[in-house]
Amino acid sequence: LFTADFTGCAHLHITSCLGAAFDVGQVVDLFDGPGDDLALTIDDARAAKLAREENAARDAQKDATNAGKDSSTSSDPGGTSSDGDGGSSSSSGHDNGTNPSNSDPRNKTGDGGWSSTTTTGKAAEDRGVTGARGSASGRDFDPDAAGGPTQSLNAADATIDQEGVSQVGAHLHRFAGEGGLEAPEQGMLDRLTSIASGEMEPTIYDQNFYTHELDEAGRYAELGYGPESGADLASPAMYDVWNNVHSAALEDYGVSGAELFHPGLAP
Amino acid sequence: VSRPPLSGRQLTLLAIVAEGAGKWDARWIDITIDSRNGPSETTVLQELQALGNLGLVLRDDSRSGVGGRWSVTEEGRTSLNDAGAGPRASETT
Numbered sequence: 001l002f003t004a005d006f007t008g009c010a011h012l013h014i015t016s017c018l019g020a021a022f023d024v025g026q027v028v029d030l031f032d033g034p035g036d037d038l039a040l041t042i043d044d045a046r047a048a049k050l051a052r053e054e055n056a057a058r059d060a061q062k063d064a065t066n067a068g069k070d071s072s073t074s075s076d077p078g079g080t081s082s083d084g085d086g087g088s089s090s091s092s093g094h095d096n097g098t099n100p101s102n103s104d105p106r107n108k109t110g111d112g113g114w115s116s117t118t119t120t121g122k123a124a125e126d127r128g129v130t131g132a133r134g135s136a137s138g139r140d141f142d143p144d145a146a147g148g149p150t151q152s153l154n155a156a157d158a159t160i161d162q163e164g165v166s167q168v169g170a171h172l173h174r175f176a177g178e179g180g181l182e183a184p185e186q187g188m189l190d191r192l193t194s195i196a197s198g199e200m201e202p203t204i205y206d207q208n209f210y211t212h213e214l215d216e217a218g219r220y221a222e223l224g225y226g227p228e229s230g231a232d233l234a235s236p237a238m239y240d241v242w243n244n245v246h247s248a249a250l251e252d253y254g255v256s257g258a259e260l261f262h263p264g265l266a267p
Numbered sequence: 268v269s270r271p272p273l274s275g276r277q278l279t280l281l282a283i284v285a286e287g288a289g290k291w292d293a294r295w296i297d298i299t300i301d302s303r304n305g306p307s308e309t310t311v312l313q314e315l316q317a318l319g320n321l322g323l324v325l326r327d328d329s330r331s332g333v334g335g336r337w338s339v340t341e342e343g344r345t346s347l348n349d350a351g352a353g354p355r356a357s358e359t360t
Contacts, residue, residue: 137301138305138306139301139306140306140307140308140309140310141310175294175333177290177292177330177331177332179290182295233333234292234331234332234333235331235333236292236326236328236331236332236333236334236335238333238334239294239312239333239334239335240310240312242333242334243297243310243312246294256301256305256306257298257301257305257306258301258302258303258305260298266303267295267298267299267302
């Protein structure tokens, strides 16, 4: 009936509407009572994804317009800098314009181009939060503390192999408590093991999970928290670090948290 | 003084914390709610801290766990019951 922009959990910003009792642009308080909104939240990840896609399309249109305006004044000969544009793109300040090293697990996809995909600026500042919202993940995080700038990579290009699966397993076990991996993580790891041994074909969820965990591990390493550092990634104090690298890794591959796990294994 | 009603997001998060039965850390709670319901305006840790300020959840840093391990207080359980929004029955322990 309508499409919506989830600007918060308690409000819905109607962006288009056909025959409903809402106006386009109206912000609707959905949560008059404690229980009447639960049915909505059950499936709002899908709706949020649709909304994000609409927003991304809108942003792309704005960027294209701005690029046209900026082209006459830009001093960046390669056109790759995202510094100082004051617009919706962000610069992480980490080696912009350079490719990741060959030892970076993120290179497993073979796509080494750097680009910034997060949005920053006034909206985040107004909320007093970390300063950026991922355009793909929708997550609030600090791209300047995420182990390097976000990239535009494609999980579908990844080949799942034994070495990579071992790295994924080792990375996940750095978070595991005495009870081992959470069941969905173990399930995904088992799938990757089967895929690497040729027993089954990968789905996009497998490739998303695989590339995400390798990317996340690489970002931890860039921040000095690689396996050799002896850092305890499961420390209670490590949430912000995890949030930054996890969110940036989602942005690298343009996926949301709802696209990481095979549907039958989702948390 | 009565507390303002919890938002749907808060109740959903509270139910997920209850589902974890004190074993889930903020990272796994975050991954779970992000997978099921999408992200929020702030970080999940900030959302948990807000629930903690309301006396509905408790953080335990005595064990390893990213962002601490979280459990629902009696008051939080009452809020869930009042809202008819308990944890997934099949996954509670």
